[in-house]
Amino acid sequence: MGNTFGHIFRITTWGESHGDAVGVAVDGCPPRVPIVLDDIQRDLDRRRPGQSDITTQRKEADRAEVLSGVFDGLSLGSPILILVRNEDVRSKDYEHMRTKFRPSHADYTYQAKYGIRNWKGGGRASARETIGRVAAGAIAKKVLAAECGVEVVGYVKQIWNLVADVNPDTVTHAQVEANAVRCPDPEMAARMLERIKEARKDGDSLGGVVEAVARNVPPGLGDPVFDKLEADLGRGILSLPACKGFEIGSGFGGTTMTGSQHNDAFYADESGRVRTRTNRSGGIQGGISNGENIVVRAAFKPTATIMQTQETVDEEGNPTTLEGRGRHDPCVLPRAVPMVEAMVALVLVDHYLMQRVITGRGR
Secondary structure, eight states, X not given: OOOEEOSSSEEEEEEOTXXXXXXXXXXXXXXXXXXXXXXXXXXXXXXXTTSSTTSOOOOOOOOEEEEESEXXXXXXXXXXXXXXXXXXXXXXXXGGGTTBOOTTSSHHHHHHHHSOOOOSTTGGGSGGGHHHHHHHHHHHHHHHHHHHOOEEEEEEEEETTEEOOOOTTTOOHHHHTTSTTOOSOHHHHHHHHHHHHHHHHTTOOBXXXXXXEEESOOTTOXXXXXXXXXXXXXXXXXXXTTEEXXXXXXXXXXXXXXXXXXXXXXXXXXXXXXXXXXXXXXXXXXTEEOSSOEEEEXXXXXXXXXXXXXXXXXXXXXXXXXXOOSOOOSBOHHHHHHHHHHHHHHHHHHHHHHHHHHHTOOO
């Protein structure tokens, strides 16, 4: 239970952090969508460990293998199975915590739910599970681009109390990828980089916010009441490891405004298309996309594994202490960017395909 996401474009991720491999099965991808391995690998490279001196130094190539569903560079319409092998596994780093519950990890809750847990690297609760999401998200992006020209761009908006100045309407992938922090505000990115290095030196960690924008989203995606587009976006993004908060449009900031300040006034542009002069709704009104850019934010907590001694208990409830070992990110934000992009793309492609069924349009 809980390993499958989506209605028409459905994904099931599988594998554990220190198992032989991880991956994803994608079902519901339309046929004849151009899919080349480089498209998938590009996003996996942005997610993989060891890519800079501010990420975990676990050395994984994260090379994707497409085992089914693609022929001559086109999707077949059948399930697409993608596998990534785990190569740099050091389970001995976790031996000392075999019977101890790591603070703010899923160790205790998994033990309480299942009566068994994979203590090597966190098992399914590890962020390594997101390899499958990112690979599937790359395919979702291809479908969205081919069908309706949707582009999804994510970036680091905040680390600790350092907040970047970014215009979601104009930010580019090139600006995001220009530095290791994946923050398109160069001055703030430099400050963020130094703060992350300080936290690593202190054996500590930092949290922050990833913002993402989806541009060229057609109006009409989403369903009323329980299947609102923002509800599914929130569900998908909040399912990411370490994510503790979700906002869309004005988010919590809108609570400090009056209705007259917050309302997005309508107008018709030169082509007669209905637009809004502001976008505090974040591209969604009444749970349905209105054609404006969809802007979301995801809050990530500080990495739970820190290199400091912490109080905890063992499986018998005996008090003990625990100090983190192994290779861990002092800040998950730079690697979380492609994860947030993936979840936004997966939600949008699913709703797009559902709308295509409702209207009878498309291939």
